[in-house]
Amino acid sequence: MTSAPGAADGWLLETRGLTKQFGGLVAVDGLPLTLRAGEVRGLIGPNGSGKTTTVNLLSGLYRADAGEIRLRGERIDRLPPHLITARGVARTFQIPKLFGNMTVLENAMVPALAAIDLGRPRPRADILDRARRLLALLTLDEKRHDVAKELSGGQSMLLQIARGLMVSPIHLFLMDEPFAGVHPSIKDTIMETILQMNRAEGVTFLIVSHEMATLRRLCPSVSVMHEGQLIAEGSFEEIANHAVVVEAYLGR
Amino acid sequence: MPRFVRRVGWCLLAYAAFAWLPWAASEYHTHVLVTSLYYVVLAIGWNLLAGYTGQFSLAHHTFAGVGAYTSALLVLYAGAPILVGIVAGALVAAAIGYGLGTLCLRMRAIYLALATWAFAESLRLLVTVEYQITRGDLGLAAPFLFSTPRPTPYYFLFLGLALAAVLAARQIVDSRVGSYMRAIRDDEEAAAVMGVDTFKWKRFVFAVSAVFAAVAGGFQGHYVGLLSPTPMKFNEMAIIVVMVIVGGLRTFPGPIVGAVFIEVLSEALRAWGEVRMVLFALLVILIARGYPGGLVGISGALGRRLAARIPALAAALAPSQLRD
Numbered sequence: 001m002t003s004a005p006g007a008a009d010g011w012l013l014e015t016r017g018l019t020k021q022f023g024g025l026v027a028v029d030g031l032p033l034t035l036r037a038g039e040v041r042g043l044i045g046p047n048g049s050g051k052t053t054t055v056n057l058l059s060g061l062y063r064a065d066a067g068e069i070r071l072r073g074e075r076i077d078r079l080p081p082h083l084i085t086a087r088g089v090a091r092t093f094q095i096p097k098l099f100g101n102m103t104v105l106e107n108a109m110v111p112a113l114a115a116i117d118l119g120r121p122r123p124r125a126d127i128l129d130r131a132r133r134l135l136a137l138l139t140l141d142e143k144r145h146d147v148a149k150e151l152s153g154g155q156s157m158l159l160q161i162a163r164g165l166m167v168s169p170i171h172l173f174l175m176d177e178p179f180a181g182v183h184p185s186i187k188d189t190i191m192e193t194i195l196q197m198n199r200a201e202g203v204t205f206l207i208v209s210h211e212m213a214t215l216r217r218l219c220p221s222v223s224v225m226h227e228g229q230l231i232a233e234g235s236f237e238e239i240a241n242h243a244v245v246v247e248a249y250l251g252r
Numbered sequence: 253m254p255r256f257v258r259r260v261g262w263c264l265l266a267y268a269a270f271a272w273l274p275w276a277a278s279e280y281h282t283h284v285l286v287t288s289l290y291y292v293v294l295a296i297g298w299n300l301l302a303g304y305t306g307q308f309s310l311a312h313h314t315f316a317g318v319g320a321y322t323s324a325l326l327v328l329y330a331g332a333p334i335l336v337g338i339v340a341g342a343l344v345a346a347a348i349g350y351g352l353g354t355l356c357l358r359m360r361a362i363y364l365a366l367a368t369w370a371f372a373e374s375l376r377l378l379v380t381v382e383y384q385i386t387r388g389d390l391g392l393a394a395p396f397l398f399s400t401p402r403p404t405p406y407y408f409l410f411l412g413l414a415l416a417a418v419l420a421a422r423q424i425v426d427s428r429v430g431s432y433m434r435a436i437r438d439d440e441e442a443a444a445v446m447g448v449d450t451f452k453w454k455r456f457v458f459a460v461s462a463v464f465a466a467v468a469g470g471f472q473g474h475y476v477g478l479l480s481p482t483p484m485k486f487n488e489m490a491i492i493v494v495m496v497i498v499g500g501l502r503t504f505p506g507p508i509v510g511a512v513f514i515e516v517l518s519e520a521l522r523a524w525g526e527v528r529m530v531l532f533a534l535l536v537i538l539i540a541r542g543y544p545g546g547l548v549g550i551s552g553a554l555g556r557r558l559a560a561r562i563p564a565l566a567a568a569l570a571p572s573q574l575r576d
Contacts, residue, residue: 059445080451081444090445097442099435101502110435113428114447163446 017067029228045225088171090164096156100149295507297464306437316469338470349462500546
């Protein structure tokens with residue numbers, strides 16, 4: 001019955017008391033974060049508030065010092081990254097981390113090939129077809145035979161997203177600053193992709209960003225972090241008038 | 253599977269194409285060819301680890317020693333048939349490679365190089381010190397595989413081994429495991445969060461490359477007939493690194509071209525003695541600075557330049573550039 005409460009509450013993702021310290025610095029401090037399946041949630045907060053650390057904890061790159069993470073009711077906070085991915089969690093990095101010497105298409109194929117090793121093979125024609133459709137959606141299909149390190153910064157971000165969407169099944173997509181420093185037209189492509197994947201496949205998104213205008217169009221609700229803690233949650237209108245948030249952003 | 257069958261066909265053709273060489277060459281030159289082919293197997297194995305997976309191990313030559321000593325000791329003390337000895341050597345090397353891979357899993361670049369180097373030196377000293385068993389620097393007499401020290405039969409053996417190594421490496425590189433390896437090399441964290449079990453596959457490549465070295469070393473031992481700890485010195489590792497880098501690190505033909513080129517050059521300049529290492533070091537610096545693709549990269553660039561001038565050549569070269 002240990003896994004029942006999270007599942008029964010209907011949360012896709014639920015963290016309790018999630019904590020990560022680096023030396024004396026508490027980067028994430030008892031974070032309670034909950035996401036419903038099918039949500040597009042923004043995660044905002046001033047620089048150094050623990051947003052990226054949270055994403056690293058959720059994707060398994062960091063191991064939590066305390067607290068727990070449940071995905072569809074199952075504890076995932078002690079799993080290595082590839083087993084978290086196997087349970088349907090994908091992510092992007094703020095500074096794109098691609099397989100630079102592989103082609104765009106080969107990059108996109110890695111999650112599908114890795115799934116074979118995890119005992120979930122799919123027909124090669126199917127995964128190739130999905131890769132091509134995702135690359136087309138992210139305007140990269142023409143470049144599919146190009147070596148990834150030759151892509152521009154914005155294109156690299158697009159490829160990270162296409163590659164992440166190749167994780168199958170995909171329940172939760174964590175995006176760390178997907179709009180930082182990318183061209184407005186690429187920003188539009190990313191937004192359209194998020195909305196389409198959310199609508200068509202029910203993918204849940206957690207988007208770390210500083211771009212309030214973009215988040216406002218994407219996310220019905222946002223969570224606000226400050227000094228490792230969750231200080232507010234709600235619609236933009238609610239948090240914009242939230243005294244603690246204003247104080248965290250503007251100082252006293 | 254048809255692709256595999258086609259490749260076996262190519263290997264058989266290549267075998268036929270090179271099999272006549274001992275009749276054209278002197279016994280000495282045949283010996284040089286046998287040694288070249290031995291290094292081809294070693295270099296291909298190390299390129300899988302360092303070139304394709306980004307794990308810069310400096311213990312590759314040690315696994316050749318593990319293969320050679322395991323086999324010779326089993327044959328001498330237990331009366332095992334030589335082929336049994338070589339299989340045992342490969343298994344022991346795979347186990348040690350797996351263990352070493354496990355120890356080095358979380359290490360990055362320089363620490364991995366240092367740890368594997370320390371391991372290599374320890375094993376060499378162990379072989380030297382345990383002279384009651386290994387006869388240390390006096391040398392251990394390993395029985396000849398073909399009951400002769402003449403190189404010709406060994407040439408046929410090593411030509412087969414080298415082509416088998418080429419085939420096996422090609423199969424690995426083109427498989428999904430090859431994708432995991434290159435993903436790990438390019439960005440280990442990204443590979444992990446995209447679902448690749450990075451620890452498992454790093455260990456796997458460690459073990460596989462150790463087997464390449466141990467099989468080559470095992471047969472080499474029963475060809476040379478005298479084992480000593482000398483080839484377990486760092487010089488030998490340096491030569492393998494030189495071969496792969498001069499040939500073209502991360503390229504598939506690089507280690508093959510580099511191994512033959514360096515071994516033949518090394519023999520041609522035998523009169524220079526140790527000065528050869530200086531030459532090789534300069535060669536490595538030159539290539540690392542100017543032509544990271546090595547000889548393979550240079551000839552590719554030359555080919556493209558020629559093709560730009562001669563349209564007929566462009567047509568001939570085109571298919572090789574269509575690969576995904």
